[in-house]
Amino acid sequence: MRGTVQHAAQLARETIPPMHPAGRPFVLGALAGALALRKLARPLGTLGFIGAAATAWFFREPKRVPPARDDVAVAPADGVVSLIEEAVPPPELGMDPQPRTRVSIFLSVFDVHVQRVPASGRVQRVAYRPGKFLSADLDKASEENERNSVLLRTTSGHELAVVQIAGLVARRIVCQVSEGDTVHVGQTYGLIRFGSRVDLYLPAGSTLSVRVGQRTIGGETTVAELPADHQESSKA
Incomplete structure (x- = not known):
């Protein structure tokens, strides 16, 4: 017994x-x-x-097993790829204002709502910006909604930006990392309460591995292969 x-x-x-x-x-x-x-x-x-x-x-936080590669960016959240487009990163991060590929993942209230680090590296900047609470699946939500942005320099020298965006129902963004922190791919770094969106800005030359409408598993699904050159690191 x-x-x-x-x-x-x-x-x-x-x-x-x-x-x-x-x-x-x-x-x-x-x-x-x-x-x-x-x-x-x-x-x-x-x-x-x-x-x-x-x-x-x-509020579940399931364990995830990221790819055993350091040349890829994984999904920062569970959800559906709602938009892929060229866009300028949030100005508060102080990045090069040139447009880069942005992959937006929409989270419904039924998805896991913790956010995952897309690649191992060091946190360069964390910036919170208050804003509106438009429906997170709208294109303009990235620019107008409340958000918290994290700039990450990967171990291979690339810059990645991941942005937590509040939605129509979500009214609280939690970020658990600070500038200077060393982070590992797939680890939980934040949470958005109740329905939201996460944007991932990729370096130029990245090769996408997802398409609009595809479901992602945070910390596991490969979003893109990062470029082999490290021109970004020489600019910093």
């Missing part, structure tokens, strides 16, 4: 992803509300507990 319980516990740990720490206050609040509702009526309490479970699921 004891072995069966231990096996079940191990299976649960391997099957149910852990929860991001930022979700704990919300889950605890939902549980407190469920207990209060249960005192009023058992069915209401049941609905409350279901809501708490759904909240915990929203």
Whole structure:
């Protein structure tokens, strides 16, 4: 019997992803509300507990295994590639204002909402900018919505910019890295609460590996192969 319980516990740990720490206050609040509702009526309490479970699921942080390559950029988020275009990086990052390929990934409320580092390297700059809360699937959301931008210099010398963008429902951006931090591909670096978009700006000469409409798995899906030359590093 004891072995069966231990096996079940191990299976649960391997099957149910852990929860991001930022979700704990919300889950605890939902549980407190469920207990209060249960005192009023058992069915209401049941609905409350279901809501708490759904909240915990929203904040899940599953383990991911990135590609064993340092010449690629992986998806910074789970979601759907909603837009691929040439665009100027956020001015607050102080990058070269020349347009570069931008891959936008839209996250629905059903997607994993933690953001992943697209390539190993060092954080050069972190810049937050307040803004509007337009629907994240609109083209102008990249320019007008609240956002948090991170400039990363990869171990191979390339510049990558990844931008968390708040959406119509999302009203809180969490960023867990600071300037000077050494980061590793696939690690969690942030979170956007509840429905959002993440933009990835690639260096010139990158070869895309995704297309519009494709689903991505944060930390695992290869978005692009980075160019072999390191001209950007010589400009810095």
